[in-house]
Amino acid sequence: MPKISVIIPVYNNEATINKCIDSILVQTFRDFELILVNDGSSDESLSICKRKEYLDSRVKVFTQNNLGVSIARNKGIIEANGEYICFADADDMYMPTAFEIVMALIEKNNVDMVVGSIKEKKNGKVNYFKPFLKDDVKLKVFKGKNLKLLKRWTMEKDSKIFMNDSPDDIKLSENFRIDTPWAKFIKSKYLKENMFNTNLRLSEDIVLMYDLLSKMNSVLISDDIVYTYNVNSNSITQKRYDPNIIGYNMALTKELLKLKADYDSSFEQSIYMRIVNCYWDSIVRGISYKNSFKYQLKIIKEISHDKNYIYVFENINIRYCKTLREIIVTILNKLHCYTVVGILGMYISNK
Structure with a gap:
């Protein structure tokens, strides 16, 4: 051996x-x-x-x-x-x-x-x-x-x-x-x-x-x-547009939610913040912003209405957000302002 x-x-x-x-x-x-x-x-x-x-x-x-x-x-x-x-x-x-x-x-x-x-x-x-x-x-x-x-x-x-x-x-x-x-x-x-x-x-x-x-x-x-x-610019985590990213992030979100009760409420909120980043990754990299805005908004709403994302945004405490982006994305989802989410996603994707 x-x-x-x-x-x-x-x-x-x-x-x-x-x-x-x-x-x-x-x-x-x-x-x-x-x-x-x-x-x-x-x-x-x-x-x-x-x-x-x-x-x-x-x-x-x-x-x-x-x-x-x-x-x-x-x-x-x-x-x-x-x-x-x-x-x-x-x-x-x-x-x-x-x-x-x-x-x-x-x-x-x-x-x-x-x-x-x-x-x-x-x-x-x-x-x-x-x-x-x-x-x-x-x-x-x-x-x-x-x-x-x-x-x-x-x-x-x-x-x-x-x-x-x-x-x-x-x-x-x-x-x-x-x-x-x-x-x-x-x-x-x-x-x-x-x-x-x-x-x-x-x-x-x-x-x-x-x-x-x-x-x-x-x-x-x-x-x-x-x-x-x-660092490999061709890896999944380095690529820009990839429609599969939406499904990949949803699968990861399900696994992360299984861990939320392992420690205390602070750890639970940290898991939610990871999921916020999964959500935003899907918005930025999972949608082709070359399509019509109406189509983009349709996909954004489908992502945002996923039951796990709904649960996370309902239970997130904003004081645990560590970046301005996390604060904005969380507030917009709590207010169901998906059009603004789409505009931000388009802006970031095209940078």
Whole structure:
């Protein structure tokens, strides 16, 4: 049994997959398997993966029809044999000593998950996302009460409870990413029992991470940079108009509402604010503003009359809104001013 199974979903990534794979094959820690799941690529991605499999026995290639990233990741989880599982996107890279650093932390601390830090590359600029607010804190093991706070922070990054009532050495930077699958080394038994929700196409990683933190006993967060994240303008979360966004956000809204009673009223309101952003995302990206305004207004009313959105806007307390946009969108929905919502959506969409 290898110590680590690395899972990479691959879909039309011929331009980047070579570098991604090579960043793993050159790891200083060698006891791993690399699982590549080709998700119905129509370019040379599969051929590249097959060549890597031929040259290195640690590489395993599986292929499926284009079923989406969650099903591809779940396929990798099913096939994984490692004690720990980590993920990568096909246009990103792990640092050469990442696995060695992480395995040393696991051997010393015996935790269920290690969360490493990342650097982000976007438009030629590099940002380093360090986890802790205090510069002298390099790592921290979260257990018990602190682990529950960490779980809450996954959904409610600006949680006043976490930031005000927690010890200084566990306070996290808002830029830190715990809600993504990459740069996480997760004990495989947790993923075998809790896979990605295949009904979701947005924020499925956040929902999974929240669920995993409910099951785990210990999580170590380290400020060691282990992963390079390249911002992809073609990802779902970066695209503009996409009519499927409306359905994706409604599915996510249903899942989020299941979590609203997990903590207190403040957390419940935080969940509502996430849903307000789902609603606004649908207005801005789910409607083609090239159509007639009458048609646009029809779609806006259909979205706004969804029972879950109605429930959220009826129960939101405006004092929990953190941006002017959230305040305006909430007030307009409470007053049923959908025409104004449409005008704002058109303005933002065309910017």
